[in-house]
Amino acid sequence: MIEEFRSLMQSRWPSRRERPSSRATAGPAGESLEAKKLRQIIDEERTKNPPKVAVIGKAGVGKTTTINNLFDATFVVSHSTTGTRSAQVKDFVLEGGGTLRIVDMPGLGEGLKEDAAFEPIYVKELPAVDVALYVLQADERFLAEDQRILAEVVLPAMCRSSNRQGLREAAGRLVVGLNKVDLMRPGAWDTRINYPTKEQESTIERRCKAIVQALGRTLPDLSAEKIVYYSADRRYRLPDLLLQVVSSAGDAAWKLPSRARDPWELAEDPDARAYAKEREQAYKKKHRGKQFKEG
Amino acid sequence: MTGLEARSWLKTVLRQSPATGSSTIRAVFIGKTGVGKSSLINALFGLHLITDDAAPGTRAVDVNRIEIAGSGPGNIPVDIVDTPGFSESRETDSRYRRLYAAELPKADHLIWTVQAHPRVFRPDQVALQQLGRYVKPTCAVTVAMTHIDTLGPNDWDDIKNSPSVAQLKAIGELATSLEEKFSEYLGISAADIVPCSSTRNFGLDALRLKIALSNRVNKRRAEL
Numbered sequence: 312m313i314e315e316f317r318s319l320m321q322s323r324w325p326s327r328r329e330r331p332s333s334r335a336t337a338g339p340a341g342e343s344l345e346a347k348k349l350r351q352i353i354d355e356e357r358t359k360n361p362p363k364v365a366v367i368g369k370a371g372v373g374k375t376t377t378i379n380n381l382f383d384a385t386f387v388v389s390h391s392t393t394g395t396r397s398a399q400v401k402d403f404v405l406e407g408g409g410t411l412r413i414v415d416m417p418g419l420g421e422g423l424k425e426d427a428a429f430e431p432i433y434v435k436e437l438p439a440v441d442v443a444l445y446v447l448q449a450d451e452r453f454l455a456e457d458q459r460i461l462a463e464v465v466l467p468a469m470c471r472s473s474n475r476q477g478l479r480e481a482a483g484r485l486v487v488g489l490n491k492v493d494l495m496r497p498g499a500w501d502t503r504i505n506y507p508t509k510e511q512e513s514t515i516e517r518r519c520k521a522i523v524q525a526l527g528r529t530l531p532d533l534s535a536e537k538i539v540y541y542s543a544d545r546r547y548r549l550p551d552l553l554l555q556v557v558s559s560a561g562d563a564a565w566k567l568p569s570r571a572r573d574p575w576e577l578a579e580d581p582d583a584r585a586y587a588k589e590r591e592q593a594y595k596k597k598h599r600g601k602q603f604k605e606g
Numbered sequence: 607m608t609g610l611e612a613r614s615w616l617k618t619v620l621r622q623s624p625a626t627g628s629s630t631i632r633a634v635f636i637g638k639t640g641v642g643k644s645s646l647i648n649a650l651f652g653l654h655l656i657t658d659d660a661a662p663g664t665r666a667v668d669v670n671r672i673e674i675a676g677s678g679p680g681n682i683p684v685d686i687v688d689t690p691g692f693s694e695s696r697e698t699d700s701r702y703r704r705l706y707a708a709e710l711p712k713a714d715h716l717i718w719t720v721q722a723h724p725r726v727f728r729p730d731q732v733a734l735q736q737l738g739r740y741v742k743p744t745c746a747v748t749v750a751m752t753h754i755d756t757l758g759p760n761d762w763d764d765i766k767n768s769p770s771v772a773q774l775k776a777i778g779e780l781a782t783s784l785e786e787k788f789s790e791y792l793g794i795s796a797a798d799i800v801p802c803s804s805t806r807n808f809g810l811d812a813l814r815l816k817i818a819l820s821n822r823v824n825k826r827r828a829e830l
Contacts (some may be wrong), residue, residue, distance in 0.1 A: 370724055418726075421725050425728075426728060451724055452694070453640060453729060456619075460696065462723050496659050509829055517660035518660050
């Protein structure tokens with residue numbers, strides 16, 4: 312049974328061509344009865360009770376762009392001042408079947424008038440989410456506003472019990488992501504390999520430490536290593552972000568998908584792209600081999 | 607307008623309107639931490655204030671005297687005042703509030719510096735609520751909107767060194783919303799909002815001109 316469960320979990324992994332979502336419940340040939348039953352239970356649970364992730368943060372930090380690239384889906388991103396004005400629930404069909412529910416929240420801190428309208432949305436939506444992804448912007452550092460949003464809006468809404476333990480548990484279901492690291496100065500993004508330059512890397516490291524210092528009082532368990540720095544625009548470190556979201560989802564973790572969009576597609580160097588393609592094919596080959604063995 | 611053209615234009619304008627009242631202009635730069643106040647001052651006037659990309663660089667008020675217009679007897683001395691930014695943390699905010707309260711009444715020109723993105727202006731509104739009363743009525747006010755080169759789709763036109771079409775649209779919309787957010791506390795119009803970028807050397811001529819013409823603006827504001 313354990314062996315079968317393991318193979319089942321493995322079969323959730325990539326290769327879109329082999330496993331389109333419409334065939335999700337079909338399973339590999341020669342699958343045992345128990346495995347089939349287990350798969351059905353998982354699919355049913357995913358459809359009936361989809362895991363819920365809220366993406367939150369200040370206005371204009373790139374919440375919608377993050378969602379679009381994190382889950383390989385396309386929604387409209389406004390580059391204007393309007394942005395997201397209400398909680399937008401988006402259901403994503405997972406590769407292995409079932410759905411994932413993402414709540415794209417309006418950004419906070421835009422102005423006193425806007426906050427009066429948007430903060431009640433946070434209070435209403437947050438209690439029901441499994442994980443919240445708090446997005447920060449790398450080339451910006453007015454964190455007093457984040458202190459306020461976390462302490463006065465986000466954490467109180469996420470708390471399931473109003474004591475110190477409840478606050479800690481709520482903070483545990485919060486992932487801190489640092490977006491737009493490609494805009495870090497000094498140094499410029501290396502578009503050839505779609506990767507940060509050395510100067511940027513050292514500034515990113517210092518930023519993470521400064522963030523921990525600033526938010527430490529509100530999020531005592533936060534450390535520099537726990538901050539997932541990434542760039543949604545460049546698709547840089549999205550798998551790391553997804554992994555952190557999954558591992559913070561607690562009881563809902565097993566329902567979450569495990570694949571983000573490919574950063575190598577954006578590399579300008581054809582060699583880097585070719586290398587990535589090769590790696591992908593090797594991965595698929597290895598994966599296919601495993602499935603054959605099961606059969 | 608090129609730098610050279612701006613310089614000659616500036617000279618003519620300054621000859622027509624000699625500085626009124628006090629002979630020095632005190633230009634105070636204020637804004638949230640990390641928006642690029644010191645970088646902007648360095649880019650505008652060729653100064654070498656210490657800046658930092660990860661931690662706050664300015665910890666106290668820093669005054670530098672410069673002269674604007676470059677030639678002739680009409681030179682105007684300008685005191686460029688750099689201040690530590692607010693919204694770094696609650697602790698520093700309460701510490702710096704006293705400092706702003708002492709500095710703002712002396713200002714002839716207030717350059718309120720904001721970062722074009724993220725669109726977070728609540729801290730500015732809160733600061734204005736508390737500090738607005740310290741700004742004297744004859745003080746000129748300019749809102750400098752920095753970081754416009756990475757705004758929106760981040761597709762700055764390198765050849766023309768100007769914002770892309772999409773960025774221009776975003777700048778326009780942002781200026782409208784800034785005007786609305788600030789006018790409640792400071793009497794500003796859309797013309798007082800200057801989009802600029804220190805790293806791209808964009809919009810700096812417009813800002814320099816505004817500062818040079820501070821006293822003229824002051825007169826206009828006082829009449830209103």
